[in-house]
Amino acid sequence: MRFHSPSIQYFHAVRRTGSIRAAARVLNVASSAVSRQILKLEQEVGSPLFERNARGLTLTTVGEMLARHVMNVLQDLDRFRSDVQSLSGTWHGTVSIACIESLTESVLPDLIASHRGRARRVSFTTEVKGSSDVLEALSRGEADIGIAMALRHPPDLRQAALKRFRLGAVVAREHPLARRKTVTLAQCFAFPVIHALPELSIYHLLQPLIAQLPETPEPAIQVNSIDLMRELAARGVGVAFQTQLGIGRLSREGQLVFLPLDNAGSPVWSDLGIYVRAERTLPAYTESFLQELVRELGERERRENAAYPHVA
Amino acid sequence: MRFHSPSIQYFHAVRRTGSIRAAARVLNVASSAVSRQILKLEQEVGSPLFERNARGLTLTTVGEMLARHVMNVLQDLDRFRSDVQSLSGTWHGTVSIACIESLTESVLPDLIASHRGRARRVSFTTEVKGSSDVLEALSRGEADIGIAMALRHPPDLRQAALKRFRLGAVVAREHPLARRKTVTLAQCFAFPVIHALPELSIYHLLQPLIAQLPETPEPAIQVNSIDLMRELAARGVGVAFQTQLGIGRLSREGQLVFLPLDNAGSPVWSDLGIYVRAERTLPAYTESFLQELVRELGERERRENAAYPHVA
């Protein structure tokens, strides 16, 4: 089933590993074979594809162009393979997901479990990253589906869906704020606050709002793990900020209370985007999971926004 | 620059020609070489790609899937080539257009002439077909850009733009109807009418309206050429039907008069769609022309609908 010339497979491996010898190890061939294929390729294209640094290879501009083409080819080959297999009845493959941390508590495990229940032959690989890293992984062809904060995405990605969830304060059941319906940022800052570090995307959502506050609040606890943030809040250490997506189980068990943020009378939204490579047609099993993911997130968006109606 | 394995190039040629020996002639190789590559390919895929009829080869289902993949690969290779060339300053390639006849009088020649004036190295091939043939040519990878009546298009095509033009009656300057502002179908059928045959898309636009008329009009002249239709109308033979797009020159010279159709108080629209293959990223020069085409058609749409305001 590998009817494409070795050159492009070798090129692909070299681009990913950043070294000819490393690529050769992955491909189980001699490094000379890889070296030659790359040289031949450069001769065909008429331009160098890599810059030879002493420590390995990096793509030139033309190399990046070819990388895009090769990625398109190999990903479309995957789709073709899956099409053929689904024709012959078998239905297996691997769905590769890159997503931000707030999905790992409930959405993703629920979905993967239910999907695996129905299609045992479909396997998953998931990588948790920051929002911009998610988009980059997608661009580099290292993931099929990406879920990230809806930043401005590069043109080689397509936003398959956009769901917005209310951002809110998260406090322990016993916290003084816990009996309110909504809270303002100012009210939260009357208490110790658990801050997100800039590597978490909540930081970028809250920062402009915090900057508008009349007085800069005292430095509070800062963390870079949503899980840690959640557990700290559950222990009454302070007020954390999250969408309800990210606090599922502890919320269901009644330990945490979610209080929608009220910013001068209007809600604060956290936009979650689902992304795929724009130039790619997904394999059937991936497309199938993607649609489930979009449906599920839409369902949660509907439910949660109904539970906490807008402050008109 | 041909760094893809011979198999897929050979497969592509065989699919297009429908015969191994014919493909071999096109490729300038021995037919045995082609035959072997196809057999090897079928062994790799694990399923026959063609059905061997005594008179040549036709694709199997798996073959059609592979054909789609190969088309994606080769078209994306074209894009890559053009990307590299545009990086090195040179800018040439061929834009292949499939369109319906109503564009050939003014829109297309104007656009191509002006584009060639600016980019001498970009060449064009244009094929005039019926609307459904246009879409099929696009699907088969035989054209880059398609312009056709906006029918329901297959999922492998993407509608890059949709422009609507008013359908109208076209009569000679001296025709009794020529002094009206608008006409109804009934009014037209008081005179001899030049009908379009079913192979022209105007037929399918008018047929449902004609069917609603109280009495079936007498059989009139029937033609399958817009050019002929136009020239007949100019000679006063009867009333023809067209969008104004299709009668440019004769209208400018004052020989033909365009009368927007009035169907029970509302205009009759002819929807023109611009299509490209959905799974394809266009080369830079093609994309550039596509945008010009969309802009120009949008401009004409605006002008013409301003010249003949809606019958509110």
Next chain:
DNA sequence: ATAGCTGCTGCCGAAACGGCATCAATATGT
């Protein structure tokens, strides 16, 4: 029945591929 087409298949020379050993250049560790 003949002539012309189809795709397929031995045979063989030529080209491409891959493995091994080696080289020069550079980075790293002591």
Next chain:
DNA sequence: ACATATTGATGCCGTTTCGGCAGCAGCTAT
């Protein structure tokens, strides 16, 4: 500063693959 390790490139050589030639059988149209 020196030794060591790692990088990509290259010459040599056996193996594999590719492609051309000629001929095969099967089918169709005349």
